[in-house]
Amino acid sequence: MHARTPEQASFAASIDAFCRARTGTRAQRDALTQHGVEAHNVELYAQMAELGWLGVGIDAEYGGSGGGMSEICLFAERTAYGLAPVGGYVTTAVAAGPYAKFGTPAQKQKVLTGITQGRVEAISISEPGAGSDAAAITCRAERASGGFVVNGQKTWCSNAHIADHLLLVARTRSAGQGSRHEGLTMFCVPANTPGVEIRGIPTLNGKEVNDVYFTDCFLPEDSVVGVVDQAWPQLMSGLNSERLILAATMLGRGRRAFDDAVAYVKDRKQFGKPVGSFQALKHRIADLALELECSELLLYRVAQMADEAPEKMLPREASMAKLKATETAKRVALEGVQMMGGYGYATEFDMESHLRATVISTVYGGTSEIQRDIIGKTFGL
Structure with missing residues (x-):
């Protein structure tokens, strides 16, 4: 630890x-x-x-x-x-x-x-055609008298249904010949603003994510967060925190899944002895403990780096922490189900909920594939 x-x-x-x-x-x-x-x-x-x-x-x-x-x-x-x-x-x-x-x-x-x-606050970035590729955002905020009028759809917006405000990223002008990420702007949108409709998306893990529809939604000028057309660099400056917070959450869930699995294999007896005493499970537990320890050390080392230099971008390190913690948590939950057999799949125990909570963690906040791509780019690849 x-x-x-x-x-x-x-x-x-x-x-x-x-x-x-x-x-x-x-x-x-x-x-x-x-x-x-x-x-x-x-x-x-x-x-x-x-x-x-x-x-x-x-x-x-x-x-x-x-x-x-x-x-x-x-x-x-x-x-x-x-x-x-x-x-x-x-x-x-x-x-x-x-x-x-x-x-x-x-x-x-x-x-x-x-x-x-x-x-509670929420962030609205993803769209049906813009997930990992945020530059493909098409939800538009067009200039109007005294502000902007927003039209378009957002999706996978976590906690929009319980949030006070949505931190919306919308396109305020078409990207020029330079970066595809130009022309995006952040807005602070009260969730009860006229023209905003929030619809829940049913998922395996209950009520978490939503579609958000904007129809002639007027936002006054003072709704802009930061600088018009500069949302992308503003978003990039916050990637350390997003990836580290997600990593920390999954580290906690992974450790809970691990402890639940260990408690089960110590108590469950087959062939006259605890199943955890069998080498196949004992070695599996050892491997998972190792991966969790590595995840924790990496996470808090990067968090310390972020605290020491709050303005410094840490794309490699933050992506590594998110990748390692989420993949490890998912593995622990999957292995936990396997070690618990049918009970790992039963709603009587928490292991199946651990699996539902962790399996999606390698997708949201930047998929594992995207994290690996970012890490690779930091080596000039």
């Missing part, structure tokens, strides 16, 4: 104790999530806000504690390990970055303060 400061150790211990008390049993979690359908519980999230945890990465002037990426990752990891249904935190923490860096004073006051008080 990576070394923690005394303050970080105390923070982690507090989160673990909270989760044991509030989400420690299956009955508690079922009650909070409508038996696994809801990924986010507003009341539980509000309790965390009262404890000051949701502002861990936000400056004190907005009600936060001014922590860095290491503390944000620690919160994401330990809540994921504790199976706390606070799925809104990931997109909220990621969205906070652009507002903190590029938002107007009014936007910062409204959004960042709201986050510390328990409000």
Whole structure:
């Protein structure tokens, strides 16, 4: 395990104790999530806000504690390990970055303060024809009197249905002869703005993602976050945080899946002894423990690098952390199902939910293939 400061150790211990008390049993979690359908519980999230945890990465002037990426990752990891249904935190923490860096004073006051008080934020980038290729965005925001009118569709928008605002990336002009990423702009869109329609997309993992439709949606000039036509470099400046937060969440879930599997193979007996004593399973457990340890050390090393140089882009390291943690978590859950046999597939146990939560993690936030491509490019390939 990576070394923690005394303050970080105390923070982690507090989160673990909270989760044991509030989400420690299956009955508690079922009650909070409508038996696994809801990924986010507003009341539980509000309790965390009262404890000051949701502002861990936000400056004190907005009600936060001014922590860095290491503390944000620690919160994401330990809540994921504790199976706390606070799925809104990931997109909220990621969205906070652009507002903190590029938002107007009014936007910062409204959004960042709201986050510390328990409000959820979402980011709307992907479209039916623009997933990994964000330069293909066609949702348009055209100049109108006093602002912009938005038309188009976004998809796979996590937490839009519970968010206060959508951090929208739309095309404000056609790309010139230069970069295909030119001409994109960020907007702060209140989720209840006329012309915005949010429709949930049913998935294996319950209510998480949405289609968002914009129909003649008027946004005033002060909705722009940062500089018009400069959303792409603004997005690039936040990739460290997005990839690290996703990695931390999956590290926590992977560790929980691992611990659940170990507990099962220690207790389950076949042929007169625990199945975990068989070499095939013992070696499998050893390999998974090794991969989780590597994931943790990599994640927090990169988080430390980000804290030491907040303005530095870390495309190779951040992509490595996201790739390693998500692929490892998915592997742990798959192996957990295999080791538990039919019980790993049964909803009576948590392993099947671990699988549903982790298998998609190698797709969202940049697929594993995209992460490998980015890493390769940093070597001049």
